[in-house]
Amino acid sequence: MAILITGGAGFIGSHAAVELLNNGYDIVVIDSLSNSQMESVHRIQELTGKEFPFYEVDLVNKVQADEIFHYHPIEAVMHFAGLKAVGESREIPLKYYNNNITGTLNLCEVMAKHNVKNLVFSSSATVYGNPNSVPVVESFPLTVTNPYGRTKLMIEEILRDLHVSDSSWRIAILRYFNPIGAHESGRIGESPNGIPNNLMPYITQVAIGQREHLQVFGSDYGTHDGTGIRDYIHVVDLVKGHLKALQYLERNEGVEAFNLGTGKGYSVLDLVHNFSEVTSREIPYQVVPRRVGDIGICYANPEKAKNLLGWQAEKGLKEMCQDSWRWQTSNPNGYNIAVKQ
Numbered sequence: 001m002a003i004l005i006t007g008g009a010g011f012i013g014s015h016a017a018v019e020l021l022n023n024g025y026d027i028v029v030i031d032s033l034s035n036s037q038m039e040s041v042h043r044i045q046e047l048t049g050k051e052f053p054f055y056e057v058d059l060v061n062k063v064q065a066d067e068i069f070h071y072h073p074i075e076a077v078m079h080f081a082g083l084k085a086v087g088e089s090r091e092i093p094l095k096y097y098n099n100n101i102t103g104t105l106n107l108c109e110v111m112a113k114h115n116v117k118n119l120v121f122s123s124s125a126t127v128y129g130n131p132n133s134v135p136v137v138e139s140f141p142l143t144v145t146n147p148y149g150r151t152k153l154m155i156e157e158i159l160r161d162l163h164v165s166d167s168s169w170r171i172a173i174l175r176y177f178n179p180i181g182a183h184e185s186g187r188i189g190e191s192p193n194g195i196p197n198n199l200m201p202y203i204t205q206v207a208i209g210q211r212e213h214l215q216v217f218g219s220d221y222g223t224h225d226g227t228g229i230r231d232y233i234h235v236v237d238l239v240k241g242h243l244k245a246l247q248y249l250e251r252n253e254g255v256e257a258f259n260l261g262t263g264k265g266y267s268v269l270d271l272v273h274n275f276s277e278v279t280s281r282e283i284p285y286q287v288v289p290r291r292v293g294d295i296g297i298c299y300a301n302p303e304k305a306k307n308l309l310g311w312q313a314e315k316g317l318k319e320m321c322q323d324s325w326r327w328q329t330s331n332p333n334g335y336n337i338a339v340k341q
């Protein structure tokens with residue numbers, strides 16, 4: 001029996017693939033390669049010394065998704081596949097709704113058809129909107145401010161409805177805070193297309209000289225230095241949480257949401273200073289107005305994951321910076337051979 005990883009060529013899915021293989025699981029990986037490259041699949045095989053089936057499949061195509069379950073005995077699914085850029089989701093909302101929602105509906109339908117009912121779903125802290133207080137607890141009210149976030153919240157609700165209709169489903173909804181870092185080998189990591197939206201890949205591209213300076217989006221938040229605070233979590237810690245969630249589903253029925261964060265908040269400038277200290281690189285920056293839709297402070301209360309999954313993040317900000325930097329310096333253009341503009 002194997003674990004199906006959707007979106008397994010992507011940033012987080014590729015790290016999950018390595019973690020699963022290293023822990024003795026068989027895996028099957030599917031990815032449309034719409035935001036990733038085959039090279040990451042080769043690197044997973046190289047890192048683990050293990051072969052596994054990979055299919056270029058778009059979940060929006062239900063026939064293709066169905067075929068995977070015909071060919072392979074799947075026992076559970078880790079569902080990472082989705083589009084994730086907040087700004088882009090405002091520009092092309094229908095594409096986001098179609099890709100993320102239709103893709104998930106198709107996946108759930110074929111899972112039900114083949115009687116595979118264990119699912120670990122990649123949700124996001126974005127479902128908490130602008131929380132009234134921190135740390136954020138799973139029971140906080142859910143609200144979203146952009147189409148990307150809305151797809152996550154809608155999928156969470158769809159999964160709850162699914163469980164109401166058939167209580168044999170076992171579903172872990174994992175709400176990620178801010179995943180950064182990379183595998184310690186420097187062989188797999190985050191390879192954004194074009195100009196990075198997220199803070200850490202932007203910092204590493206400035207550090208390596210591909211971008212002139214960082215723009216710090218706002219210094220007038222109610223935080224110790226005025227810049228936004230987030231809960232940065234090492235991607236390897238994050239994927240370890242997925243294995244714990246999988247094991248939890250073996251013991252428990254139902255739908256349960258878990259925060260995957262460290263419980264510690266760092267500001268944009270904290271991250272910049274830590275990165276500079278660890279790498280001995282200056283990060284020139286300019287403060288610019290707030291980014292539309294950004295919130296001031298968000299960090300997790302990760303107690304539920306600790307108590308029910310037996311999981312907690314172990315790596316600190318220093319390791320996150322070191323590993324992001326090792327990935328960037330060993331792969332200046334990510335998985336792309338050509339230099340990015």
Ligand code: NAD
Binds near residue numbers: 006036037176
């Ligand atoms: P990513 O873009 O690197 O990986 C997602 C992968 O899914 C890509 O390889 C892409 O090609 C694939 N994909 C997209 N649509 C598909 C489809 N219809 N069929 C098959 N494959 C498809 O992103 P990531 O950072 O690895 O994120 C993984 C998941 O975690 C996403 O669902 C994302 O929304 C969620 N998430 C990410 C973050 C983050 O900061 N990285 C935070 C919270 C939640």
Ligand code: UDP
Binds near residue numbers: 178197214215291
């Ligand atoms: N940020 C920034 N400059 C950038 C990218 C991000 O100042 O080029 C800030 C952003 O305002 C937020 C934090 O860094 O306070 C994390 O942003 P990211 O986009 O990585 O994650 P998210 O907004 O989803 O939490």
